[in-house]
Amino acid sequence: MKMNRKLFKYLDYSILFSVIAIAILGTISIGFATNAISFQPPYINLSASRTFITQIIWFIIASAAGFYILIIDYNVIGGYYKILYVGINILLLLVLLVGSERNGAKAWLGVGSLGIQPSEFAKIITIITLAKIMEDMENINTPKNLGKIALYALIPIGLIQLQPDTGTNLIFAMTILGMLFVAGLDLKFIYGGLIAAISGVLVLWNFDILEPYQKNRILVFFKPELDRLGSGYNAMLAKMAVGSGKFFSLFSSSDALSGGKFIPEAHTDFIFTVFAERWGFLGSVILLALYFNIIFKGIKIARTSKDKFGTYVVFGVLSMFTFQILQNIGMDIGLMPITGIPLPFMSYGGSSLLTSVVSISLILNVGMRRQKINF
DSSP states (O other), X not given: XXXXXXXXXXXXXXXXXXXXXXXXXXXXXXXXXXXXXXXXXXXXXXXXXXXXXXXXXHHHHHHHHHHHHHHSOHHHHHTTHHHHHHHHHHHHHHHHHHOEEETTEEEEEEETTEEEOHHHHHHHHHHHHHHHHHHTOSOSOSHHHHHHHHHHXXXXXXXXXXXXXXXXXXXXXXXXXXXHHHTTOOHHHHHHXXXXXXXXXXXXXXXXXXXXXXXXXXXXXXXXXXXXTTTTHHXXXXXXXXXXXXSSOOOOTTTOTTTTTSSTTTTTTTHHHHXXXXXXXXHHHHHHHHHHHHHHHHHHHHHTOSSHHHHHHHHHHHHHHHXXXXXXXXXXXXXXXXXXXXXXXXXSOHHHHHHHHHHHHHHHHHHHTSSOOOO
């Protein structure tokens, strides 16, 4: 399949640069977190480099997939939304039947440490599906239209919650809310949803429906010192590590709290902690600037899209990214409760990285095709 080369003149290379830069910084941070790389001899620890090398391989695979998405008109991709939607729900069902369990969640398809996480792919496929069905809705604020949107959204959400994976469903909720807001959802529904969410949390809490570890996470969010060696351990150490970075400081592996010895899951959930400790405040500002560029330029692309489908897809992806960035970084500095939500392009994980790169390719795809091409 060939793509008209003239389309490349409309490619937003600043978004592409930001993604590549963040992915490189993330891979280096994974190397620090797993002690695969160090500023002290030996600089490369081959015995601890499997995770580091695996992330590089996944980035190469993701880049190839992202390029393939670029050369296909996004409306052609949208035309297959029914097949994509059915396919991903079948995969989510297979996870429940034959999936492997890690960290208390049955969310992977594969053998041993090798596998994919279908819930990651479900995020972008659900965005495409909802964008397509919302495209033909003149007014989404009708019981019929809202019911249709809810039906398509709740099926993958329900299957994911059975794993269980509340963190991913939080991403789903914020992504769908962002898309509905852009589509003109009446504010009364938003207020009603917030009231329902708060009421639901209170019911879950008072009737002991929440698991003990979930309650502990909420409690230690407000007061980490309640359980310094238990549920509050990660939150306390994460803030200490971020603060250790100061304005700009490069630690050796032996000096770093986030070097795989003290903070669990430093290469996944707490990757920002690793980065902030190594590169300090200055590095963190640069990282946030790269993320801001993606979001800012993405909004410009969404607003100039040639159709509603493109607008909804881009805003859906941006809502997903924005929530993940705020949640992941927020939990590392004590502003958000601890969840297993990855930081886009930085956290270790092939499924997460592949989904993030494909999502960005869809944004670039919409941007490239918003102009009329003269032959």
